[in-house]
Amino acid sequence: MYQARRPSRSEFLPIRGWRYHLRHWGTPEAGRPPLVLVHGWMDVAASWQFVVDAMREDRHIVAPDWRGYGDTTWNGAAPDSYWFPDYLGDLDALLDALAGEQPVDLVGHSMGGHVATLYAGARPQRIRRLVNLEGFGMPASPPEQAPKRYAQWLDEIRALRRGDMDLSDYADAEGVARRLMKTNPRLPPDKADWLARQWARPNAEGRWAILGDPAHKVTNAVLFRPEEAIEVYRRIAAPTLCVVASDDSLGLWWKGRYTLDEFRERIAHVPNLRHALIEDAGHMMHHDRPEALAALIEDFLRGG
Numbered sequence: 001m002y003q004a005r006r007p008s009r010s011e012f013l014p015i016r017g018w019r020y021h022l023r024h025w026g027t028p029e030a031g032r033p034p035l036v037l038v039h040g041w042m043d044v045a046a047s048w049q050f051v052v053d054a055m056r057e058d059r060h061i062v063a064p065d066w067r068g069y070g071d072t073t074w075n076g077a078a079p080d081s082y083w084f085p086d087y088l089g090d091l092d093a094l095l096d097a098l099a100g101e102q103p104v105d106l107v108g109h110s111m112g113g114h115v116a117t118l119y120a121g122a123r124p125q126r127i128r129r130l131v132n133l134e135g136f137g138m139p140a141s142p143p144e145q146a147p148k149r150y151a152q153w154l155d156e157i158r159a160l161r162r163g164d165m166d167l168s169d170y171a172d173a174e175g176v177a178r179r180l181m182k183t184n185p186r187l188p189p190d191k192a193d194w195l196a197r198q199w200a201r202p203n204a205e206g207r208w209a210i211l212g213d214p215a216h217k218v219t220n221a222v223l224f225r226p227e228e229a230i231e232v233y234r235r236i237a238a239p240t241l242c243v244v245a246s247d248d249s250l251g252l253w254w255k256g257r258y259t260l261d262e263f264r265e266r267i268a269h270v271p272n273l274r275h276a277l278i279e280d281a282g283h284m285m286h287h288d289r290p291e292a293l294a295a296l297i298e299d300f301l302r303g304g
Contacts, residue, residue, distance in 0.1 A: 002194035005053040008046070008063075010071070015093045016086075021045070021071035022094075025052050026060040033099040033128075035301070037063040038091070040110025042212055044070035046198035047109075050191065051286045054294035062098060066090070066112070068213035070198075080157045081218050087115040088122060095126055103128040103238075105301050108135050109286060117270075120240070121232035129301050130240045133293075134283055136250060137266070139258035141223035153221035165214045169200075169207040176200045176208050186281070186288045195287075226266055233269040240270045241300045245281040245288070274300075 008023040023045045028034065037048045045063035052061055065072040067090055068082060095104060106127050108116030113135020120127040141149070159165050170176045176196035181187050187195075196208075203209040250260050267273065276296055281288040 002050075002190040004049050004194075006049075006058075008049070008052075012071075013094070013097055014075075015090055015097070017075055018067050018090070019073050019075055020067075020090070020094065021065045021073075023048075023063045023065075024060070025062075026058055028060045032060070033102045033104040034060040034062045035105045035107065036095070036098070037061060038106070038108040038112035038116055039063065039066065039069070040108075040112045042069075042210075042216065043110070043112075044198055044211060046070070047195065048286060049194075049198075050290035051294045051297070054291040055298055056294075057298055064090075064094060065211075068216055070211050078213060078215065080160055080215050081153070081221070082213075082216055083220070083222070084115065084118070087111075088119050091115065091119050092123065092126075101126075105129045105131075107131040107133065107297060109133040110135060110283065117236070117240075117267075118229065118232050120238055121235040124235055124237035127236075127238040130236065130238045131297055131300060132240065132242045132267070133285060134244055134249060136258070136263050137226065137229055138224035139254055140226050143223070146223055149219065149223060150221055152219050156218045160215055160218060165217050167210045167212055167214050167217075169203065169209045171207060173197055173200070173208055176210075184282060184284050184287060187284070191287060230266055230269045233267065234271070236270050236272075239272045239274075239300075241274055241276060241296075242267050242270075243276045243278060243285070243293070243296065245283060245285045246277060246279045247282040249283040276300075 006025050008025050011022045011024060013020045039045055039047050045065045048063045103126055106116050113132040114137045116130060117132050117135050120130045173196045176199060177192040180192045180195055200208040200210050248260060250258055278285045278289050278292055285293055
């Protein structure tokens with residue numbers, strides 16, 4: 001199994017009604033805020049371990065499990081839906097606790113990359129440097145889709161109440177690892193075995209259950225409007241690095257409904273933007289090429 005070179009330590013913080021789980025690497029330094037890493041949909045904070053291990057600089061790094069993932073748990077009744085503004089609110093409260101008013105370096109992957117980029121436009125003074133790792137957002141949703149989208153949301157929260165949207169579970173950790181390697185054929189067995197034990201845990205029946213709330217599968221009732229995202233992008237003050245992998249994930253997912261060219265047109269509205277490509281990698285680039293990604297991030301954060 002993979003052996004972490006820089007093991008993390010856990011902390012729990014009360015954030016907006018949630019018991020937020022944070023992973024810390026390195027030691028806090030007076031006057032220097034942490035590097036904050038935020039994961040994507042159906043992922044966990046531990047997923048950053050390979051990148052942290054590959055970094056040359058030993059600085060303080062913090063990665064949260066987003067609400068409803070990993071070991072972050074709700075202090076009351078679990079919600080039946082998740083909304084993008086809540087991720088922004090959680091991140092704002094988290095940065096208050098970690099760094100006060102001091103600007104931080106922020107890296108986000110996938111859904112976390114989209115959230116981080118929106119946050120950098122909503123709170124431009126809070127971000128020193130921003131890295132977006134395939135934080136694409138969503139395809140444009142024309143208004144005529146609204147009735148069907150609301151009906152779909154209602155149907156899915158009803159299905160959730162009936163227990164019809166539960167996540168898959170597995171007989172053992174090896175089954176979880178096989179599932180991870182099926183999703184990402186580049187993932188080697190040693191890393192898959194390690195990730196499986198961070199991504200899932202035995203439940204009361206002894207089966208390995210994914211550490212994610214099934215409510216994350218519920219469709220967002222609100223249509224995505226790229227023109228709103230673009231207006232937020234225009235207000236980003238931090239130097240921003242936009243990283244994509246050589247595999248075209250958007251083409252695979254959306255089959256022409258949303259393309260890399262469309263994403264690049266949107267993100268081009270960020271005032272101080274540069275682009276980078278990670279070769280021989282897919283969407284989970286932090287698993288596929290952690291050494292290359294770590295070097296790219298560190299060089300950018302140093303001002304390179």
